[in-house]
Amino acid sequence: MRNNHSPAQPGEYKLIELLAVAGAREIQDGEVVFAGTGLPMLAVTLAQKTGAPRASIIYEAGSMDGRPAHLPSSVGDARCEYRASVSSGLFDVFGQLQRGVVDLAFLGGAEIDRYGNVNTTAIGGDYYHPAVRLTGSGGNPDINSLARRTVFIMVQEKRRFKEQVDYVTSPGWRVKKWPGGEWVTRREAFGSAFRGGPVAVITSMAVFRFDEETGEMYLDTVHPGVTVEDVENNVGFDLDVSRCRGETPPPTYHELYLLRNVIDPEGLFLGR
Amino acid sequence: MRNNHSPAQPGEYKLIELLAVAGAREIQDGEVVFAGTGLPMLAVTLAQKTGAPRASIIYEAGSMDGRPAHLPSSVGDARCEYRASVSSGLFDVFGQLQRGVVDLAFLGGAEIDRYGNVNTTAIGGDYYHPAVRLTGSGGNPDINSLARRTVFIMVQEKRRFKEQVDYVTSPGWRVKKWPGGEWVTRREAFGSAFRGGPVAVITSMAVFRFDEETGEMYLDTVHPGVTVEDVENNVGFDLDVSRCRGETPPPTYHELYLLRNVIDPEGLFLGR
Amino acid sequence: MAKKDKRMSIQEAVQLINDGDMITFSGFTIWRRPMAIVYEMVRQRKKNLHLIEVNSGTHGEVLIGAGCVKVLETCWIGHELYGKVGANAARKLKSGELLIEDYSHVHMIMRFAAGAMGVPYLPTRASLGTDILNPQYDVLGKYGLRDGSNPRIPRRKFEFLADPFFGEQGDIIHVPAARPNVCIAHVQQVGDEGTVRVFGQRYSDAEAIKAADKVIVVAEEIVPEEVIRQEPTANLIPHYLVDAVIEQPWGAHPTGCFGYYEVDGQFIRDFYNKTRTQEGFDAWAEEWILKVNSFDEYLYKIGFRRLDTLRANSSYKYSTRVKRGA
């Protein structure tokens, strides 16, 4: 019998709603989460209203555990600090991040490689004269470096899932150790500062995770209506699909209700 | 003809009033002053009400340019931050000090040597088992290190004016450069962080200053009723008295009025 | 040393900024940026500026598009939801007119904290394993600007050290202090002697202001010191660190100002769309900067109705009347 907690059927939800729900399910109750603008905000807010009511959110402009009355449009938005525990600034929140307070990070990226290295800086040409200059790192590498787990949310396209990204903005499971540049494991590069790394990549087609031994990405679930072949055709490297568990669980009617009517009734990220 | 700005006569003022006045006269208008508890508070407050109305005071517990309605009894006192520009904490004010914001510091000490090295840590015995253990440094060496000028206010006794202090808590004009321990000039020890050093020692008997070349203390003025010989008998090293300019100018009636009736009417430091 | 006679016009304040200066700003991405000053800097045709910022945003894009900037040290430039990259920075990077030195967000905030604290560097462990640390991507080094001739430009981009205290494994990164000539800040309130009060998130304002040698503060309101001093724990910056004080309501438009007004997303999106070419930028600047003589005239051109929609609700601290979303 269908009830509020039944899964919605294909066509009853948008992709972005599925992504928000998949993100929300990565959050354990009581965790401290560092989130960026957009989908991460939807995911974290949804988690707080479902399985993780005691999760706290830090936004990098300086707010801690706000309880927004209206969805923020930016981490610098006044809406972030509505009923926050503390509102201060970057030095405070990044200090806490470096101190080890943050359990989980939600981040985005333009390109990713099989080890979870992410690029948000420059694509094509050379670094000094790139074909496409992006925003630069922002807090992406810092948050991903210093949280215990990171979840990336991205668009799935072959040109974005690359054998090697053009610039490593944010570190994955195998990285270059500078100033020498030798490839090492993330654990080696970080030494005592190692706390973990990317645990999931949630895309427009699938959810990926990383092998604990090799640090390589594998396919975990495909979104309803997407095939494994579809995913393989949109990844630019050899992808391990052998561990695919099946379909990404779709949103429930209750989750959709919350997203549409409580969390983003203005359609800021969900659209109309 | 005697008026408010005439000098008071011996017997009409207390020693501590003379010291407060001598201290106040070291302050230029508009300066940022870092002051400790007690006499420095009297001196700075008096200066603000006489020749330096635009001087600002930082107290190390975290208040900037307070305008106390009642004299504070401690730099941690709520009275310090009454009508302050900012009240925050140690990290802020010591950061500003290190950044170079502070023009003048007022500090005390238990022992001093000819180069202005001051001890507030331990006297007699050895460092590990001293005959007299004092409070330790507090902010004395930091403030004295990082301000442009320092004025020390102390009791004059032979045992306190020593050839060499038992422990250098606060650096004078010739210091040991650690970890090696070789004696060098203050300028050498501080390198690019050099900004100046002790400019005056105001004691219960006299005002001393330091030779710009040698960094050695010399007698500048003796307080009314004190002779040069009195001072020499209360200094434990050879003192240059050849540059003594005469008497320390006594308080004016106006200054005494301010100290007794406006600044410390409770007799917190002035007594009754 | 406390300073006097701090009140001045925007025109006078901008004259405190010299060509070639290293400059930083208040705010965060598209929030509380000193736009009134930035427009006047374009009018006065400042040149060869070296921007150093934790992150940049719309204000940086205006200065870069206008050709005022030679170097940008930052972790980010864009317009958030209203323009996904810094199109002017990207164009001038490609053409070689602009150098961009990439650091991470933590690197930059630590650089400013070092500047504010008066030390030459701070240690961090953020962003190990990234190309930000790649020595081949030391842009100022590659262009010969790390030769010590400019005392504000550090001789290295990073240094790597080991921890001698706790036996911790792995590199510690030292990032050099940010030491700008000037910080230009837009804040909600300033006392008539210069005491600064910021409402809401303070971003990296304290560090930016304290790291700079000269500080220009534009406020929504100049208020009596005796009032602002009734609650000194709510104040951010003591008056003696401030050199210039200007009252300019709406002075951060189109960026947002907590408690006063919302981001004007539509205006920023229009800027982003129009200024993706140099011709487009020049036309936009002609219309919105060069053909208007003052910030008040700019506000008049935007119009009361639009501004009033952006005005913040006094409880929420943001506008509840602006249309957001789809």
Place this chain on the structure above:
Amino acid sequence: MAKKDKRMSIQEAVQLINDGDMITFSGFTIWRRPMAIVYEMVRQRKKNLHLIEVNSGTHGEVLIGAGCVKVLETCWIGHELYGKVGANAARKLKSGELLIEDYSHVHMIMRFAAGAMGVPYLPTRASLGTDILNPQYDVLGKYGLRDGSNPRIPRRKFEFLADPFFGEQGDIIHVPAARPNVCIAHVQQVGDEGTVRVFGQRYSDAEAIKAADKVIVVAEEIVPEEVIRQEPTANLIPHYLVDAVIEQPWGAHPTGCFGYYEVDGQFIRDFYNKTRTQEGFDAWAEEWILKVNSFDEYLYKIGFRRLDTLRANSSYKYSTRVKRGA
């Protein structure tokens, strides 16, 4: 990770502290010290504590006099106007029962800032040329405590480096992070989830709390989170950093608490005078700690009249009725 069920009794909170722990505190000299907890620590006979504080004061003297402390790392101990040295610390130093490691005020605040920021050290240039830097006066080193066996004790007292970035001359000092097991804080208000609000000067409270692994907060008042969150910029510490929350009015007595009560100078002077010998300390502790079962009983012994005189005027934030001075 946010924690729940934080409300507990003073007795329960003190059970979170283990013998041998490294401990730090809120406050400054004789201001806002967590005395209610300190007295209970004496009652529970905590042993071999390693106190690490920017500065110490009356609370430190109580713990040291009671024989709870093995090591004190600080820049200062005394009672300001009410007792010019830390007589118990001086006595136990001389007898060899206590080790005192001297740092300067800036060194200590930077040590806590490093701990709070999660880095192993910070650089400073304060107190060059002093015996604080004399390697022969490295007390923990001399007593063999820097061998790495206690991961919270750094292997060196200081390190000296050169600046590679700006060509600055002279040594930079690296001071090791403070990494206490527990911070015990007395504050004015805490929300029922643990959000901390401090009124007035914040001393080094934020750094002390953030540097510690466990945080015990005693407040004059526990208030609703929904109220304390109406002004988040006025709050100091987010709830998720706090482990234990206790309401204890007057809990900092005889030290002062901005906006709530004055320092009880007469009480501290009496403590100082009576506890300059161990016999004196033991008698004082018997009377004021061991023979009273709780802090409420201690307050009853002090008496309403005296406490009420200490109570702060709501505008001035300090008592205008207490007799000060001669």
